[in-house]
Amino acid sequence: MRVLMAAPSSPARLHNLAPLAWALRTAGHDVKIAGRPSFVEEILRTSCVAVELESGDEAALAESAALAEFAELWRPQVVVSDARAPAGTAAARAVGAVAVRVLGALDEPDPGDADITLDTVPPSLRAEGGPARAVRHVPYFGPVVVPNWLRRKARRDRVLLSLTDETMFGPVFDAVAEADFELVCAAEAARVPAGVTMPANVRLVDSAPPAALLPTCAAVIHDGDAALALAAAAHGLPQLSLAGSGIAARIAATGTGRTGSVEGVRALTADEELRRAANAVREEISALPAPRTVVAELIR
Template identity: 30%
Template sequence: MRVLVTTSAVNSHLNNLVPTAWALRTAGHEVCVASQPDLTEAIKNSGLPAVAVGEPMAKPRGIDESSGTPFGLGFDIAETRPEKLTLDYVRGTLDTYTSMVGEYMADQSMLDDLVRFARAWKPDLVLWDAHNYAGPVLARVIGAAHVRILPAPDHWARMHARYLDLAAEQTSPPSADDDPMAAYLGAKLARYDREYDEEVVVGQATLDPLPSWVGFPLDIDYRAVRHVPYHGPTVVPPWLRRKPKRPRVCLTLGQTRRALGVQGSAGGEEVSITDVLEGVAALDVEVIATLRADQLPPNTVVPDNVRLFDFLPLNPLLPTCSAVVHYGGMGSVGAAVVHGVPQLGIPGDMWGEGDVMARLEGRGAGLVGRGDTLVEQLRRLIEDPSFLEGAAQVQKEMLATPSPRDMVPELEALTARHRESRIG
């Protein structure tokens, strides 16, 4: 069968899709990956055919985290407090995120180009990044089966399910036109004479490579799949093959923050990169920091025990580390889980990173960084064997999850059923 994989031009989102795309390719299926032109080189470097669609995504831009809400939007799609999740708040969140974040990740030019390409190439299955809603619209337009894959906790579906529940409780239920997801996706479908339904929001199935303790109890066809760390072309430097003389700590901001232009402060704690570097200087550790020069504030003093690299893939680095310090992105969390490394999270404020790290702390596999206690927390993470035991347990659970290769027969069967239903 032919499989069209689609994502936005964010490397970490592509990296999340590559293992499943290659599993399909090595099973004999024809696979190509479509995204904005600024991701073309990264797709080519993955060894998969690239299709450039739409206009380049906006250049990296500073995101104002001082407003108390992600991206300065006034709403947080990761909000979970029941008292906060009123009908007005949920509706406002979905309306804002679809028009701002959803359209930023996949605008109309991308969708139009995708449809033109797909009508010529005729894919049987569309595998789409769950933050890129051009994928399911495209699949509905051309009549293909479609499956999404989660790059982060499923807040789109959770928030929309909350909206539907709240709307149903009203004495005078809102009309379908009041549903922001239905309005946003319905307008895109209407351009191609197609109609909206809930399947466009959640796919015909959802591949979930996140740890089981990150999920939500939603009535969705989730299919757990093992997270396989992929970070692009990798050359393992000679020094990385030698055992470190003292505990090694990885410090990373993650690729999504880079792609969206997020600088070095994190969430409500407002912990800066400078704070972190000053803190680790007091410890007898070797720190490998994957930071570009433009991610460091002017006149930053880099301690003697810190080595800076523009980029160093986590997959070969983490097995040599005693701990990893990061901002709660799922690429970093997933890689650390796979390699059984205790984690110190200084949660960012983009997609519920604080909740993810709190859940990891609850599993005994890491800690949520808390401002001026960072040094002692990192020391504890390295010296207390219980964290290594907790990390080993979550690692064991992840490695027992079906691999992307195990998912291929399920995707084949789903596509066959869809084809039969259309013929029938």
């Protein structure tokens, strides 16, 4: 079976498609992922075949004559697209293929006009229901190398800190000082604002790849990163979001995390209610159909 995937120029959205692409390839199907020229290298990092679409808006695949032209030439039986790549559905219609739409953490549950809609967000973390088929979320962040420091067993609980706003370092470091866990943050010392005190339990590292680090963590602190929040949920980790986002608010509503200030952050790894709720969401995600199961249903 030939499967054409349409990905907008967003690594997070491409990574949401990658597990399904792998499931299709390992089942013996021919898979190609189409994207803009500036995004081809990112597609190749998934180990999939890339199709370069020379014309159209670089930011998204809202429309693309080039995608439809390639579909006419290659004649796929299935076209899979991200919610921000509606050109995929149009290309499917042009060649009589099955149109599959894949939703992620940033998408509304509206299935659009696709034939099949797959939702990688578990039902408990959706603001509202819809006709989409839930599929297990498989966290993927691209190729990673396990750093040497991570090969040694942690002496106490480990918490991942992921921030893009440097002004947050000070409040977070003050809040976690003397906490009974190790806070790991991938950042150069130069990123920490002058005058900020570095507690003994904070560890700055060159690389902290979530794919390697999350299985060793007891909790996660972030600034609303949807991909990291959903990955933490899949690993059953309590989390604190220091910035508002749709997925962070829904995680807080389920009792698996908190949003807002750093107050109470020291108890993040010791809160039994948070841990039980986080484990419940992890079990919910684990019980959903794996991508390979969905592939078998597509074939039938």
